[in-house]
Amino acid sequence: MKKWQLSLVFLSSLLLAGCGEPYLSTLHPAGEVAEIQFNLLLLSTAIMVLVISTVVIIYTIVLIRFRRNKENENEIPEQVEGSNKLEVVWTTIPIILLTILAIPTVIATFYLGDTSGMHKVNAQGEREAVVINVRAHQYWWEFEYPDYGIVTSQDLVVPTDERVYFNLLASDVKHSFWVPAAGGKMDVNTDNENTFFLVFDSEKAEEVGNIFYGKCAELCGPSHALMDFKVVALPRDEFDAWVSAMQNYEEKEPETDVAKYGKELFEANSCIACHAITPDDTRPYEARLAPNLADFGNRTTVAGFLEFNKENIKKWIQNPGEFKPGNKMYDRANFTDEELDALAEYLLTLKAQE
Amino acid sequence: MNAVTAKKGFWGTVWEYLTTTDHKKIAHLYFIGGGFFFVLGGIEALLIRIQLMKAENDFLAAQTFNEMFTMHGTTMIFLAATPLLFAFMNAVVPLQIGARDVAFPFLNALGFWLFFFGGIFLNLSWFFGQVPDAGWTSYASLSMDSSGHGIDFYLIGLQIAGFGTLMSGINFIATIVTMRAPGMSFMRMPMFTWTTFVASGLILFAFPPLTISIFLLMFDRLFGSQFFNVSMGGNTIIWEHLFWIFGHPEVYILILPAFGLFSEIIPTFSRKRLFGYSSMVFATFLIGFLGFMVWAHHMFTVGLGNVANALFAVATMAIAVPTGIKIFNWLFTMWGGSLKITVPMLYALGFIPSFVIGGVTGIMQAVAPLDYQLHDTYFIVAHFHYTIVGGVVFALLAATHFYWPKMFGRMLNERLGYWTFVFFFVGFHMTFFIQHFLGLWGMPRRVYTFLGGQGLDLGNFISSLGAFFMAIGAVILVVNIVLTTVKGKKVTVNDPWGDGRTMDWAISSPPPVYNFKQIPLVRDYDAWWYEKMKGNKELPPSEPLQDIHMPNGSIIPIFISLGLFIAGFGAMYVPSNIVGDGSPWGVVVLVLGLALMFGSMLVRSLRDDLGYYIRKEELEDDVERGGKAI
Numbered sequence: 001m002k003k004w005q006l007s008l009v010f011l012s013s014l015l016l017a018g019c020g021e022p023y024l025s026t027l028h029p030a031g032e033v034a035e036i037q038f039n040l041l042l043l044s045t046a047i048m049v050l051v052i053s054t055v056v057i058i059y060t061i062v063l064i065r066f067r068r069n070k071e072n073e074n075e076i077p078e079q080v081e082g083s084n085k086l087e088v089v090w091t092t093i094p095i096i097l098l099t100i101l102a103i104p105t106v107i108a109t110f111y112l113g114d115t116s117g118m119h120k121v122n123a124q125g126e127r128e129a130v131v132i133n134v135r136a137h138q139y140w141w142e143f144e145y146p147d148y149g150i151v152t153s154q155d156l157v158v159p160t161d162e163r164v165y166f167n168l169l170a171s172d173v174k175h176s177f178w179v180p181a182a183g184g185k186m187d188v189n190t191d192n193e194n195t196f197f198l199v200f201d202s203e204k205a206e207e208v209g210n211i212f213y214g215k216c217a218e219l220c221g222p223s224h225a226l227m228d229f230k231v232v233a234l235p236r237d238e239f240d241a242w243v244s245a246m247q248n249y250e251e252k253e254p255e256t257d258v259a260k261y262g263k264e265l266f267e268a269n270s271c272i273a274c275h276a277i278t279p280d281d282t283r284p285y286e287a288r289l290a291p292n293l294a295d296f297g298n299r300t301t302v303a304g305f306l307e308f309n310k311e312n313i314k315k316w317i318q319n320p321g322e323f324k325p326g327n328k329m330y331d332r333a334n335f336t337d338e339e340l341d342a343l344a345e346y347l348l349t350l351k352a353q354e
Numbered sequence: 355m356n357a358v359t360a361k362k363g364f365w366g367t368v369w370e371y372l373t374t375t376d377h378k379k380i381a382h383l384y385f386i387g388g389g390f391f392f393v394l395g396g397i398e399a400l401l402i403r404i405q406l407m408k409a410e411n412d413f414l415a416a417q418t419f420n421e422m423f424t425m426h427g428t429t430m431i432f433l434a435a436t437p438l439l440f441a442f443m444n445a446v447v448p449l450q451i452g453a454r455d456v457a458f459p460f461l462n463a464l465g466f467w468l469f470f471f472g473g474i475f476l477n478l479s480w481f482f483g484q485v486p487d488a489g490w491t492s493y494a495s496l497s498m499d500s501s502g503h504g505i506d507f508y509l510i511g512l513q514i515a516g517f518g519t520l521m522s523g524i525n526f527i528a529t530i531v532t533m534r535a536p537g538m539s540f541m542r543m544p545m546f547t548w549t550t551f552v553a554s555g556l557i558l559f560a561f562p563p564l565t566i567s568i569f570l571l572m573f574d575r576l577f578g579s580q581f582f583n584v585s586m587g588g589n590t591i592i593w594e595h596l597f598w599i600f601g602h603p604e605v606y607i608l609i610l611p612a613f614g615l616f617s618e619i620i621p622t623f624s625r626k627r628l629f630g631y632s633s634m635v636f637a638t639f640l641i642g643f644l645g646f647m648v649w650a651h652h653m654f655t656v657g658l659g660n661v662a663n664a665l666f667a668v669a670t671m672a673i674a675v676p677t678g679i680k681i682f683n684w685l686f687t688m689w690g691g692s693l694k695i696t697v698p699m700l701y702a703l704g705f706i707p708s709f710v711i712g713g714v715t716g717i718m719q720a721v722a723p724l725d726y727q728l729h730d731t732y733f734i735v736a737h738f739h740y741t742i743v744g745g746v747v748f749a750l751l752a753a754t755h756f757y758w759p760k761m762f763g764r765m766l767n768e769r770l771g772y773w774t775f776v777f778f779f780v781g782f783h784m785t786f787f788i789q790h791f792l793g794l795w796g797m798p799r800r801v802y803t804f805l806g807g808q809g810l811d812l813g814n815f816i817s818s819l820g821a822f823f824m825a826i827g828a829v830i831l832v833v834n835i836v837l838t839t840v841k842g843k844k845v846t847v848n849d850p851w852g853d854g855r856t857m858d859w860a861i862s863s864p865p866p867v868y869n870f871k872q873i874p875l876v877r878d879y880d881a882w883w884y885e886k887m888k889g890n891k892e893l894p895p896s897e898p899l900q901d902i903h904m905p906n907g908s909i910i911p912i913f914i915s916l917g918l919f920i921a922g923f924g925a926m927y928v929p930s931n932i933v934g935d936g937s938p939w940g941v942v943v944l945v946l947g948l949a950l951m952f953g954s955m956l957v958r959s960l961r962d963d964l965g966y967y968i969r970k971e972e973l974e975d976d977v978e979r980g981g982k983a984i
Binding site (some may be wrong): 003019020024025026027034036037040044048051052055059060061062066067068072075076077078080081082083087090091095098101102105106108109110112113114131133148154170172173174176178181183184185186187189190191192194195213215216217218219220221222224225226239259284305306325326334 | 413415416417418420487488489493495499587588589591624626629630631632633655656657660663664667668670671674675679681682683686688689690691692693694695703706707711715717718719720721722723724725727728729730731740758791794796797799800801802803804805808809869873887939940
């Protein structure tokens with residue numbers, strides 16, 4: 001490769017890095033909502049750059065022309081009181097600029113705040129849009145699909161190219177639900193349910209292997225930084241397939257001996273008291289104290305942020321306090337390596353579909 | 355008993371400061387106290403940036419990190435920026451309006467000691483190992499969930515310090531309204547006095563909501579009330595409203611005096627009258643007024659509804675107009691002037707572009723739907739550091755150099771001053787500019803770590819590097835202060851910068867205890883400049899030379915504050931506290947502390963303290979004290 005080609009590659013990669021990672025960055029809008037917000041970012045930046053340049057130009061002229069030097073050291077400049085004309089100018093122009101910014105702001109506020117679509121029903125009285133109840137806990141996310149009778153956690157599965165509506169509520173302290181690439185955040189209050197919608201663009205989803213990153217954006221305790229989740233954005237038919245697989249989820253008896261032993265351990269150590277292993281958990285959400293583990297074998301991460309592999313599952317079960325300080329499971333356990341292996345093996349068998 | 359005849363020596367000086375009611379000495383106290391907390395907050399900032407230097411760093415544990423940024427924010431806002439501004443208000447405002455002291459010297463001392471004991475109370479949390487960890491905003495759901503007494507230290511410490519701030523605010527309002535020298539109409543007041551006046555007005559209206567919100571949370575945590583307990587019908591959003599009804603004006607309480615300081619520095623070193631004075635006054639009022647109308651822009655993502663979001667978005671944008679007026683008036687003050695680039699002027703020149711960036715990113719966040727993306731990310735961290743460091747801290751550093759001769763009678767070293775500026779300015783932009791992008795790339799704020807491979811590594815490293823530059827700048831400043839104090843050049847003239855415009859530059863540096871031998875007569879805006887241009891060497895007096903009535907010093911403010919401080923500890927350990935480690939002894943200590951406080955107040959009320967007089971004859975002999983100015 002020639003030198004200029006190398007530098008071109010280097011420059012373009014720098015430029016790309018300047019926009020962050022496509023699965024996480026707000027500068028790679030992946031849907032209608034993020035697009036609107038990105039356009040507002042561009043508009044406001046343009047106006048603001050205009051303002052900054054005006055200031056910088058005057059500032060530079062002042063610095064060049066009006067320095068005190070040996071020659072004019074003893075001169076007293078004219079003591080100007082001010083200028084009404086100029087005051088009017090720099091009052092009026094900002095007002096005009098702000099009006100240009102305010103109009104799309106108000107329009108977008110009402111447009112993005114309109115969640116009436118979530119109540120639309122078809123002729124059979126069934127809801128048309130996908131509605132998901134997001135329940136935030138210290139430091140994990142639960143996603144309930146009330147219309148499908150599915151409860152899952154950490155991985156949010158959504159269909160692409162349509163509005164997905166969310167009801168947000170926190171169980172302990174305030175959190176904030178944020179999928180940067182797909183759109184702005186909404187607070188998850190303890191007091192009331194918030195509603196909003198996002199759209200996930202199918203092409204953008206494909207670019208990132210169908211997985212967007214989600215984060216908690218409101219300080220919620222020591223492990224706030226690690227309260228991540230993933231959004232699995234699937235084309236409508238794949239989404240439907242996932243829904244029906246989850247609806248027809250059956251608890252299979254593990255096949256290998258190791259996994260069988262794991263299941264025994266899972267029950268004997270009362271993991272099952274908090275962790276449901278089927279998606280049809282009908283208890284009220286306050287009683288669902290821990291992530292639902294149905295379809296765990298297909299998760300994208302361990303504990304929302306660790307790479308998904310058996311080793312990490314084992315480490316997490318043994319030492320959750322080391323990975324997520326202040327988590328509500330326990331600080332550390334005393335499983336033998338054999339037991340950890342069995343538990344991990346068992347958990348990996350929990351799958352809705354291959 | 356009075357300061358003029360007080361016994362000297364080290365302990366004599368200490369006693370003098372402990373009991374002083376002289377606004378100039380209280381200014382020193384605020385400077386030292388605020389400076390101490392500024393260094394403390396700076397160290398905390400450095401530790402934060404070290405932790406975030408690389409992905410998955412383990413320099414600080416998660417809990418410690420949360421404590422660190424909570425204390426950094428709280429310390430910088432309440433215990434560093436505010437008191438340092440009070441230092442300059444105390445040092446300068448009475449001189450600028452031709453007064454001998456503030457309206458209530460005793461209250462002034464009490465205000466300082468309350469701030470000081472409040473600050474100590476808050477920071478004792480480090481020694482108890484139970485440190486506030488819910489952010490400086492201390493949102494109610496998390497602060498109710500926090501274990502240990504950390505949040506109690508925050509609540510009680512801020513309550514005590516907040517009382518002090520409120521008193522000082524009232525004091526400045528009374529001083530500026532009633533104690534201006536003859537001829538100084540409102541529209542002849544220097545800009546720093548104006549901004550102090552408006553900021554004090556903001557304190558008067560903004561601190562009561564803080565007091566209330568703190569009381570509500572304190573009662574929830576200590577006495578079993580349920581204001582913020584959702585399951586009992588409480589509501590945590592109320593905390594957010596109350597906090598921001600205080601919190602937003604609070605940032606204007608900081609920035610308006612900073613504007614005022616630059617409005618003194620820029621005309622001085624441009625040798626030119628402040629451009630558009632009356633519109634500057636108008637803009638100050640407008641900013642102060644609008645400052646109370648925009649608090650919910652901190653809450654765009656809370657779910658207040660479309661109408662509230664749209665209204666607060668537009669109201670917030672409106673603030674850009676008066677702020678823009680100010681920026682352009684400063685630029686046109688320099689236009690046609692004769693610019694001398696001294697250290698204070700360098701900060702002013704650094705301030706203008708930095709603050710403009712901070713201002714425009716504020717407008718970007720006023721765009722509510724865009725704020726859904728920017729809120730609670732590093733973008734907002736960058737924004738408010740551009741306004742608070744680029745605005746307030748630059749102003750404080752500028753004023754430190756500018757007023758040092760007036761406050762301490764020596765000039766700070768110019769060369770070291772330049773180096774501080776260079777390191778601090780470069781470090782500041784390095785630290786915070788990249789943070790705008792970190793936010794846009796998806797990094798939430800208040801995270802103790804970030805994972806590698808998400809495109810956030812390089813930006814965080816650059817940011818941390820910048821923090822070290824800022825620290826070097828700060829260290830040079832401390833060295834400068836120490837060297838100057840030990841062997842700095844003494845100032846022998848009234849107006850060491852040569853181009854002083856206001857009355858503070860017409861009297862000796864530092865001024866005598868009574869400031870003006872005779873209260874001056876003000877004949878125009880920029881009174882001292884006016885007289886200089888007329889060829890006069892002094893301000894014209896407005897009264898014959900006569901005995902001067904001065905207030906006595908008093909140790910009582912310390913006892914009142916100490917009483918409240920002790921009571922605070924008692925309150926923390928009452929049996930009903932949420933932590934569950936209370937005992938009846940808590941109540942005993944609470945009562946004893948309150949008894950000390952009210953007892954001290956009673957002594958103060960029952961004892962007649964009529965102050966003392968400096969005799970006319972003494973004043974006539976007082977040539978070497980610099981009283982000769984008038």
